[in-house]
Amino acid sequence: MIKKTPFYDKHLQFNGRIVEFANHYLPLQFKPIIEEHKRVRTTVGVFDVSHMGRIEVRGKDAVKFVDYLTTNDVSGLAEYQVQYSTMCIENGGIVDDLLVYRLPEHVYLVVNGARREEDLKWIYQNKWPGIEVIDRTFEVCQLAIQGPKAEAVMQKICDIDLSQIGFYWSARCKIDNIPTLISRTGYTGEDGFEVYLENKYADKIWDMIFAAGEEFAIGPIGLGARDTLRLEMKYCLYGNDITLETNPLEAGLGFVVKLDKANGFIGQTALQKIKAEGVKRKLIGLEMLDNAIPRHGYNVLANGKVVGQITSGTLGPSVQKGIGMVYLPTELSAVGTEIEVDIRNKISKAKVVKTPFYKLGTRK
Amino acid sequence: MADTLIPKELKYTNTHEWLKIENEIGVIGITDYAQHELSDIVYVDLPEINKSVNQGDVLGSIEAVKAVADFYSPISGIVIEINTELKTAPDLVNKDPYQKGWLVKIKIADVSELKNLLDADAYQRLISSPQ
Numbered sequence: 001m002i003k004k005t006p007f008y009d010k011h012l013q014f015n016g017r018i019v020e021f022a023n024h025y026l027p028l029q030f031k032p033i034i035e036e037h038k039r040v041r042t043t044v045g046v047f048d049v050s051h052m053g054r055i056e057v058r059g060k061d062a063v064k065f066v067d068y069l070t071t072n073d074v075s076g077l078a079e080y081q082v083q084y085s086t087m088c089i090e091n092g093g094i095v096d097d098l099l100v101y102r103l104p105e106h107v108y109l110v111v112n113g114a115r116r117e118e119d120l121k122w123i124y125q126n127k128w129p130g131i132e133v134i135d136r137t138f139e140v141c142q143l144a145i146q147g148p149k150a151e152a153v154m155q156k157i158c159d160i161d162l163s164q165i166g167f168y169w170s171a172r173c174k175i176d177n178i179p180t181l182i183s184r185t186g187y188t189g190e191d192g193f194e195v196y197l198e199n200k201y202a203d204k205i206w207d208m209i210f211a212a213g214e215e216f217a218i219g220p221i222g223l224g225a226r227d228t229l230r231l232e233m234k235y236c237l238y239g240n241d242i243t244l245e246t247n248p249l250e251a252g253l254g255f256v257v258k259l260d261k262a263n264g265f266i267g268q269t270a271l272q273k274i275k276a277e278g279v280k281r282k283l284i285g286l287e288m289l290d291n292a293i294p295r296h297g298y299n300v301l302a303n304g305k306v307v308g309q310i311t312s313g314t315l316g317p318s319v320q321k322g323i324g325m326v327y328l329p330t331e332l333s334a335v336g337t338e339i340e341v342d343i344r345n346k347i348s349k350a351k352v353v354k355t356p357f358y359k360l361g362t363r364k
Numbered sequence: 365m366a367d368t369l370i371p372k373e374l375k376y377t378n379t380h381e382w383l384k385i386e387n388e389i390g391v392i393g394i395t396d397y398a399q400h401e402l403s404d405i406v407y408v409d410l411p412e413i414n415k416s417v418n419q420g421d422v423l424g425s426i427e428a429v430k431a432v433a434d435f436y437s438p439i440s441g442i443v444i445e446i447n448t449e450l451k452t453a454p455d456l457v458n459k460d461p462y463q464k465g466w467l468v469k470i471k472i473a474d475v476s477e478l479k480n481l482l483d484a485d486a487y488q489r490l491i492s493s494p495q
Contacts, residue, residue, distance in 0.1 A: 315429050
């Protein structure tokens with residue numbers, strides 16, 4: 001059954017165009033996508049990301065277990081620190097990408113909505129004795145408040161000093177007595193926060209955030225702009241850019257793979273071997289030289305030969321160009337390499353560029 | 365969508381183009397409903413002048429941020445003019461789909477084909493019916 005998030009009525013109230021995504025009814029857009037995109041780049045916007053999976057891992061060895069389950073180094077995290085990571089199978093294929101929160105009482109995993117069930121299966125399959133896994137997805141809702149004015153908005157309603165929360169750190173706070181977990185994280189390239197709270201407070205927190213943001217022309221943001229914003233940063237989308245058939249090293253996520261972790265992790269041996277042999281392909285960013293938009297599945301050519309397919313593509317509203325991502329053989333992956341994209345039977349020129357595509361983001 | 369514009373004097377296709385007849389010339393565009401569905405139009409690919417098309421043929425394509433869509437000729441004829449303003453201002457199709465956002469002018473080959481098109485009421489029913 002397709003689910004509604006606790007903010008569904010708000011989406012209707014704001015005239016959101018509702019689509020099905022990750023087994024949820026979610027807004028594609030409220031206003032034109034470019035307008036929503038620019039709102040986040042210049043001021044502040046609010047995303048309902050309650051479709052994400054929220055999983056608690058408890059037990060004396062919770063930190064060690066998540067360290068074993070994921071590729072990044074969890075044992076080195078301080079309390080309330082947050083970390084981007086991947087979870088891999090033995091051959092290095094990616095089960096999911098996720099956020100790992102090291103909280104005082106447990107480790108909190110925030111995973112992709114469309115992958116939650118697969119992730120849970122994988123976690124249970126590999127679970128150690130004494131580890132308890134609790135799925136909080138349907139008890140807790142989640143908003144992302146993103147943009148250069150996000151802190152100004154949230155500071156008006158939050159009872160702690162947000163300037164003390166660094167990038168990829170979290171804290172517990174009260175928003176008009178609503179117990180809230182807040183972190184300086186996001187998927188846009190701008191400064192911003194994500195908040196987690198019980199479902200029963202959903203309407204209240206939405207209203208409070210919008211009232212506080214009124215002076216900054218705050219607005220709700222749909223999935224359309226979420227995609228253009230993350231793509232301009234070359235942030236991966238699971239299912240498009242990373243899958244079980246890709247590994248984090250070729251996906252450019254080597255920075256979240258700590259190959260030498262002392263206690264080992266699932267996929268370590270395979271990833272060490274891939275690293276030693278050198279990756280055969282790399283997920284690169286390409287920019288169109290013509291007025292054209294690369295889209296998911298389009299063929300990419302070099303010297304007339306198909307060498308890959310676009311994993312994600314769009315027009316970047318802030319860079320004002322067609323941009324995309326594609327796995328290219330390593331020898332074709334250098335910045336500046338000229339390639340072509342088959343755009344509905346029209347061959348259009350493109351080149352490999354340095355990423356992120358958008359370089360003026362306000363993320364801290 | 366109660367606020368969708370459907371001018372009474374135009375003819376429509378079930379692929380969401382409109383046709384306005386000016387003597388033997390047909391002016392073609394996409395409907396308000398279509399531009400709203402596409403949203404954020406960023407490029408419009410228009411046909412060559414003098415191209416000969418049959419009713420229902422692909423005339424060109426419209427790229428929006430989230431999708432690309434072909435548009436089709438509501439009537440047979442020869443392309444005599446294209447809206448060159450759309451090269452620099454493709455969003456005219458979003459802002460003013462029935463006036464400044466027109467796409468193509470065609471010299472109509474056979475006016476009897478008009479009977480295959482929808483009037484405003486029929487088009488209203490088309491877009492109001494559940495998908």
